[in-house]
Amino acid sequence: MYKIYNYIVLSFFFLILLFPFLGIFSKFNYDYVEINDFLRNNYTKRIIFFSFYQAFISSLISCALAIPFALSLNHHKNLKFVRIIVSLCGFSFVIPSILIVYAVIKIFGYNGFLNTYFNFYNFISIDSIYGLKGILIAHILLNTPFATRLFFQNLNNIPNKYYEISSSLNISTIGNILKLEIPVIKQNLFAVFSIIFSLCFLSFAIVMALGGGPRSSTLEVAIYQYALFDLNFNKAIILSFIQIIICIFFISIGFYKFRGSGFFEIGDLTNKHPHKDLVFLKLIDFSLIFLFVIFLFSPIFFIFLETLKSNFSNIILDHYFIAAFKNSIIISFTTGILVSFFGFIISGILVVNHSNTLVQQTLFLLSSIIIIISPIIFSLGYFIYFQPLIHIEFVKFIIVILINAIFLLPFAILIFFNNLKNIFLTFQDYKKTYRINLINYFRIIFPLFKKNYLYVFSFSTVITFGDFTIISFFRSDSFDTLPSFLYRLISSYKFNEASFVSGVILLISMIIYFIIDNLNYQGKPVIKT
């Protein structure tokens, strides 16, 4: 009986992976000379170089800034406001990047808050934010809090015993930082750096909106531009393959291990740091925390302030806004429901078949392939394959939901699998002994993974809600989601309306995120991989 399920699940995975490739290969022109010319082209080389360069600089600065911030937060982790800051740091993983774009333009742009109010004697003198400068600022704002949260987790895991030993050895505060805390960060530095590097490498909305044109374009943006601006699918496909090869390299350096795993896992925060009461340390730490909070969370503060200032009576009844809002809600919640349901079913099948290594490994391999291929390539493939039907709104809904769901399923499986396996191994004998039928068995075990279920649902919903990459391929004037609508408002000089829309996106994302984060704080974290 289970065998049928195995084949259904395997075929399902094969099919969803097959569609984009069918699309891609149907349009690929195997002209060796053309491919060779394109690969030798200076611009192609520059895009690849720039993709690496901006990702390297962004992750370097993000990590460099995150280390002192994480150290300072760790010293005062028992304080309530530090807990809130750590929570907000995690929000950066789910915040829609288009909001960061909006905030960077409004805060750091030529007519931004800084240049308008703090440019004393032309001290700041921002000429233009577009290009590498804008990309770096946005990536730093997005990734430093995230890196801080990862480093903070590492620091928080240092056993109290170590501090007791260092205290008995009379090691000073600085010594503690250098000998105990920095080595822990150092151990994880490469992993954190590579995660951020990968995120920046695959960044789309930020490069698209702040890159300022082809000079500062990356592979992700170039694939989109070749496909939709030039209708040159061949070039887009060649770049997609280059990107896939690079992503395989990322996976091999351990990126896979981190995506979707213990990002939000925070241990017990009731431990007190032994040096938390030292006056000079307090002074340095609080100053650092203050400066970092002001800088790193400026987009959040700014968006809320601008939303309150905006005249939202104009936009709230605008039919484009209502349609985009409705689309966003339908797409994100349907994706959330689908991902949590199918994630559970697939994980369940994997667990039931835990002895069938072949099926299990094939499924894991297929879900890894999904992670390797970036959303832009999947979108390109589906876009090409379903081109004759793409103008039908219902088809767009289905495809956008499907692509979002495909990308989130591997994470869902990752989250469900271990917990379900433990439950299965614990309760399977009871099921057999008491001859409990499947429905009753499900009723009994459901409370045990309810939290995972809610977590997967909220996580998938919030990520889909903020998606800008997939929708870019399928959006039209009559089909927008809130992030693509916001991009349209920004590029058509409607900043009043943009303020309100960005506020709505931020508020909804934050509410869903805090549900997720709260799940991690209440007792046992939901993710244990």
Next chain:
Amino acid sequence: MHYLIIIFSILFLNHSVKAEKLTVYTYDSFVSEWGPGPLIEKTFEEKYSVDLELIAVDSAATLLNKVILEGSNTKADIILGLDMNLFNSAENSELFTAHNLKNINEKLNLPIEWNSEIFVPYNYGYFAFVYNSKKLKNPPKSMDELLNITDARIVIQDPRTSTPGLGLLTWMKILYGDNAQENWSKLNKKIISVTKGWTDAYYNFFMSGEADIVLSYSTSPAAHIMFEENYDISASIFKEGNYLSVEFAGILKSSKNKKVANIFLDFMLSDEFQKVIPSTNIMYPVTNIRLPNAFNELEIPKALQLNPKEINDYKDEWINEWLNAS
């Protein structure tokens, strides 16, 4: 029973007198509140009892891509906003059908002769670099000066998505031929952003002060004179000449409303349509109508234009040159 008959009759009548619908894809600034769209829609609907739906696509050059992608499934009857640089690719796409307008050259007043039996022009202008004369003290008088002397932050549009962007690409080609890439490199050093469409470049960059010079039209200053009495915005008329842009519309083969679509194309050449153009689309009308006074302040440049076939044949190569130089 009588009531039922009355209700059905009303419903039937309502259905039968429901206006025919005509869908036009055009660019964003055409349908904006300050653009010609709202006025034209109102006049056309009142005059012909047709429900005119103007759908804005981000930028003009993406119009053609959109209908190519949608193919015969497109809901558009007319594409409005293509320009001469896309003439040949539009013609070769085989998506358009011939109009049934007769002797349109008798009505037209264009700097070039119009020979197409598929497309109908509705306005024209010249691409130009626009600046604020209060801020930019030494505006360029030639492309050569712009590339080699002018020290300014420039914003242009992407030639793959925008007609002014594509216009600049062909303008550079007509002026520099094989040396275009080298000259693009010079220009690119001054370019702070390449936007997808005209609106983004003009409002987000130029009007907000982020850029000193924007690629626009020689007629753009007229808008500031007419609506703000602002005489500071000027357009550079280059001694080499400025590239001509004639915008046109065409009926799609897939249209099920070809009759109404032809009526619309004919309406485009009427005084009612043409008199709206200079004050809303800020371009020259294609027929002999009186221009607003602000247009008298504008200098008319020497028109430059490449053969549309040559543009279509080499466009990809020239875009590649531009990308390589960026």
